[in-house]
Amino acid sequence: MARNSAYFLIFAVLGLVSLGLVMLTSVSAYAPANNGDAAFFLKRQSVGLVLGVAVCVVLSRWDYRHWTRYSWYILGAAGVLMLACFMPGLGVKVKGAYRWIHLGPMNFQPVEMLKLSLVASLAWWLGTHQKTVAGFRDGFGIPMSLLAGCIALCLVQRDLGTSAILVLLAFIMMFVAGTRWQFIMPLPVLGLAGIILLALTMPERRTRLLAFLDPEGHKADAGYQVWQALIAFGSGGLSGRGLGEGVQKMFYLPEAHNDFIFPIIGEELGLIFTLGVVLLFLFFALSGGMIACHAPDTTGLLLGLGITCAICLQAALNIAVVTAMVPAKGIGLPFISYGGSNLLLCLAGVGILLNIHSQSAFKPRRLRSFMPAAQSARM
16 A cells, blocks of 8 residues: 555545535536635635646655755745735735735635645754754754744734644654653643633633534524534535535625635535545555655654645544534635635645655654663564
8 A cells, every 4th residue: 555655645635626626616606705706716726736737747856855954944935924914015904904915816825834844944944953852952952943933923923823733743743753752742732722711811702612512502604604503514415405505604604715715515515525625634644654654764754744734634623613512713725715825835745755765665664762772672
């Protein structure tokens, strides 16, 4: 299976992207921002898809070691672009947040670039400092400094969802790299607790948290979107109402083309297709994990693992939000939701995974951080 993991990966991505284009066509006619064009979102998503495929092909042929070497500069550029979102005439304010940069006919979200470049930077640092990764400075201090800087930029943009994903990503990568567990075990608990405390200090986030605790009691205000999403899932049943026959997209469910496209899939195509989406993301996770485990070096292992986790964690968070399992957050569903920036960077990650696969030796790696040295020697 390891040798064919790239094919499983491509199959999963093709399935998710194809379903995304179909569903965007279905919701476009009723979206309030379509400017009267029934194919508005499909056309703009197709632009991001074409660019993403081009970047995917280039990165699949470009040695990932070069990418990780330059990742520090890309991370710095992403940080500058995130601050540029607040520049008049360049940044775009959407729903009270400055997270987009206006680039002609399209808007670019720099946080997607920040996420991928942070993964690459952590992979390079932890991979090239394996001999000292158990120490505080190389295994925890430097990676945590990078993480803290990225989270600070996200908090400036009031993006708590991405902050939570970055905390989990850093924890996973440092754990696999061999950072001492005494350093990293408090990281997810303290990090997520800090994000929740920050959310409580922001009136809008605090309202969302209260709506999560009592969705029915807030179904007319802060919990409206999630409540309508649950209605969409319920009305779809097992086989759905039929493609294009959904009613929630008719101005009942806001952001039906973006963060809440998964409930529209449930309403129109039913439980069978929603489980199919989950299965495709599971295929993606297993394929990406297989590619990472057969990488030729530790940097490739961490890079492949980080990219796979970044995409799958975002998917898991989106599905959890629309099914009322966690408080509402503005997180799109990778490969499916409308958004050229996310699609472009996800396909860039796929290209890097394919490059790692092309250099794999297909021999099981011995993850020495998971076992004592004596046990590793016996193996």
